[in-house]
Amino acid sequence: MEVDCIPFSKTGYFSQLIVDYLDQKDHLKPFYNSFPELASFGPQLEQKSGSFTREQREVLVKALQQQYEGIKISPATARHITMLESSNTFTVVTGHQLNLFTGPLYFLYKIISVINLCDELKNTYPDRNFVPVYWMATEDHDFDEINYFNFKGKKIQWNKEASGAVGRLDNQGLEAVFNTFKQELGAGENADRLKELFDKAYLGHPDLTSATRYLVNEIFGDEGLIILDGDDVMLKKQFAPYIKKDLEQQLGFNTVSETISSLEEFPEKYGIQVNPREVNYFYLKDGLRERLDQQDEQFFVVDTGITFTAEALWKELEEHPERFSPNVITRPLYQEVVLPNLCYIGGGGELAYWMELKSFFEQMEVPFPILQLRNSVLLVSEKQAGKADRLNVRLPDLFLKQSSLINKKIREISNIDIDFGPQKEHLVKQFAGLYELAEKTDKTFLGAVKAQEVKQLKGLEKLEKRLLKAQKRKLSDHVSRLTGLQNELFPNQSLQERQMNFSELYLELGPGLIAELKEKLEPIPGEFLILRY
16 A cells, blocks of 8 residues: 555644644643653553552453453453553553444544554553553444445445444344345455354344444454443442542533633634533433433433432442443543543544543543544545546545635646736736825725725636636536546545445455554554555
C-alpha cells in the first residue's frame, strides 16, 4: 500500500473543536489531562499506578475469565488477561456499539489504533506492559443504529422488534440477513471466508454480545485484543459507590453543566456534544433499559411503574448493581474505575464529549485518561488511482465539497479564463476615481456611486457564474467522470470509513487486510491517511 496524507483540518470532515485540540490551542488545555504524545504517558503511568489497587485488578481478571469461559481464546489474549494481575500492566481502550458485522469500516481503525499504540508504548516503556481493550457497548438500546451494515451500496438490515440492552438480544432473524448477504457476496475463496465468519458468529451464538465477541476475537484475537463486556455484575459492584456518590450529590450534572458553560463562552462556538441530566443512569433488566429520574425524594423509572425511595434505591444498588446502567456521561467514568487505563481512543464526536467530563472525574477522584483521535483512512484502489491520474486530479482535492471540486477543476481545464478577478479589480479602480470626484463636487452623489459599483460588481459575478455553467455543460463528460470517482470514494458525500463495511475490502485483499492496515496506520496519527492498494 502506498501512503499519502492530508491534514485533518483540510478534510472538511472534522469539527473546529477537534481541529483546535490537535493544534493544542491554549484555551482548550483545561479540558483534558495530557496531549497524546509518547512522553505524556510517563506521568499518566505514575498517576494510574497510584490509584488502581490490587483488589481492582483481581476483580477485573476474574470478570474477564468468566466472560471468556467456553470461548476459544488466542494465546496472546490469554497472556494479556493474566498480565492484568500485575501492577505494571495497563490498558489502552476504545469502545464501540455492537454494529452488525462490525458496521462501518472505521471500527477496524479504532481497534488497530489501540493495538498499535500498545506496541509503541511497549517500545518506549519496556518495563511496563500494555494491553489493548475493546469495550463492547452491550448496554446501549439504540437498535436502529446498529441493525445494519452497507455492502456495495446496499443496506443489509436485520428487521426485528427490539427493546432493552442490545447485547442481550437473541439472534433470531439473522438467518434471513445471512441469506441476503450470501447472495450479494457471490463465489470465491474470500467470499467463503466471510460467509463462514458471519455464520459462526451470528448463527452459532445465542445473543448479540456473544456473537460480537466471537467475531471480533476471530479478527483480532491473534493481536492479543481483550474484549470486555461492561454488563457485568462484578464490575458494576466496583462502580456502585461512585453511582451512589453521583446520585446523592448530582456531581455529573453540576460539573458537566459548568464545563459546557465554559466551552460556550469561546468565540469558536464549538457546540455541545452531549448534555447531562440530573440523573445519568438507566434502570436495566431483560427487555428494559429506561431512564432513572428523580422527583423530590422519590426515584422512578421513566415510562414504567417502578419507583424507589432513596433508601430503597441504595438497597437496590447494593444488592443488584447490574441493574444500573450508565449513560453517555457516566459510562466513561465506569470504564476508568474498573480498568488500569491510560488512554481512550475514539472519533471526533467521542473526544468532544470526553472533554466535557474532566471536572467530573476530578470530583470523583478518578484519573482522567489521555484522549487520542483514532486513525482515519481513505482507501483507494489501483483502478481508482488510475482514474484520478487520467483526470489529472490530486486525491486530497477529492475531499472538497462536490460543487467546489467541480468548479475548481473546470477553471483548471477550461480554455477560457473564467476568473473575472482582474475585471472586478479594474472596475473598483474606476470607481475609486468617481468617489474622488463626488467628494470634490457633491457628497450626496456618493450613495449613487456606491449603488452603481455594487450593481456592476454583481453583474460581473453573474456573468462569471453563467460562463462557468456554460463550461460545465461543454465539459460535461469530464465532470461526470470526476463526480463518479468522488462518489465511489465518498459514498453519500460522506467519508468512506463511515459508510463502507470491511467485507468489501476483504473480498479484494483477503486475510492480509488487517496486517496491511496495522503496518500502515500510525500509533499516534498526525494526519488523515490516504492508502492506495
